[in-house]
Amino acid sequence: MYIGDILIAHGLVTSEDIALALQLQASKGGSLSDCLVQVGKLKAADLDAVIQSTPKSPRTLADTGLSVSDLLNLMIKAIFASGEATSSAIAETLRLPPRAVQELIYEAEERRLLDLRGAVRSDSPYELRYTLTEKGVQWAHDALQQNQYVGPAPVPLSAFCEQIVRQRIVNERVTRAMIEGVFSDLVVSDKLVREIGPAINSGRSVLLYGPPGNGKTSVGERVGSLFHDVIYVPYCFEVDGQVVKVFDPALHRPIVSQSSHANEVSSLRRSDMDLRWVACRRPLVVTGGELTLEMLDLSFNPLAKYYEAPLHIKALGGIFLIDDFGRQLVSPTALLNRWIVPMESRIEYLKLHTGKSFSLPFDELVIFSTNLSPRKLMDPAFLRRIPYKIHVGGPSVEEYHRIFQTIAHKAGLEVEAALVDEIIVELRDRMEFPLASYQPKFIVDQLLAASKFEGQGPALSPGHIAQALSNLVTQEEASEHLD
8 A cells, every 4th residue: 555545545646746746756765645745735744644554564573462473373373374475475474564574484493483585576575585493394384273364463461452542433524415426316304404414413313214215225335435544454363372354355345556656656565564464445234134132243254263353343434324223033132132232332242252352342333124014123221222213214205206216317208297296196096005206117118017017118198107006005005005
């Protein structure tokens, strides 16, 4: 990762600003960040804030916060897996700086764990290659018996906790304009905007409830795109000698490199950034009916002998959306009881298979989304613990018109307002079926499918509309409404 990429991700500079700073750097020297300040493209205070939020690279083995024996185990396993390795390859695997890796190699040589196998060409004139001695191979087997994790070195639990606090979600302020922007392609009421804004800025738990098909899931997912800060997620952390993996490429969104001058200016690289952390956007983790109590605990792999962090730990610093709440295999009461302590104290407690427990800050926006009655899902005591309860109801007639026109326009259809009024009367008054935000798209999709079947262009014929409306409900539901 390059400092320019991080500054761009924060929205503090542009690629053009970096190109200008690089010109100054080429002529006068200095760091890229200082040059950005000199040309007036970056405020010194903003630069300091970014630097303060970034985990600092360990200069020595002691700075890693890990024991030398644990680091030796990790390095020896990495060399064992590849057969041989150079110091730069070891640094790339362990995500440690060259100086710390060289210290580790000296330690291994003193213990007669490494053999020197000559040099290999690289970016520098040459690099030494290392293989394991017979003693080193035995060390590797012993280390693999402890755990089979090979990869970036863990960060200490204490460092992870400090970083969680440093990058709290309430550090960002969400404005009305930002909310209206992310909902620009949805039709939402002003009431919803007024209610969701304070809820998001609070960083506390939120309950979205109301009848199905009115956009609760869409609202919850859009909340994730409101945040723009860069946060740092560790590949893994170490606690009581155990390794817990956190970074998940399926859930976390790393900052993509934007620097086009990386090969031209070596000082563009942020040499003092701890590469055991991944610069990411705030995560949005969504879970639904598959959620169980076990999924909220550490997952221990008995063969590999290391842990995978649960979903809500991977969501730290971001949003955890529990969709279809109340439809999980586990009872709502049991699930809610599991959340009482972290939601109240903002501290989560986890337990290792050894029986050792540990805690870490619980900083994330938890959103419960349900189409069931909240009073049937939770008792008053727990309802009181959720400070923001937002009803997402059906659209008004005016909103229904806007939704229908938007969907029809995207499908290349022209819809008269009178036709939409007729559909509303049929649904709401004759069929006694409540209006819902999903219905316009459902009806338009049905029209397009019927037209395609008949080999016609998209058309809004009365027959197609009647067929679409009949597919909104089953015959039994229609009979109940008519009765």
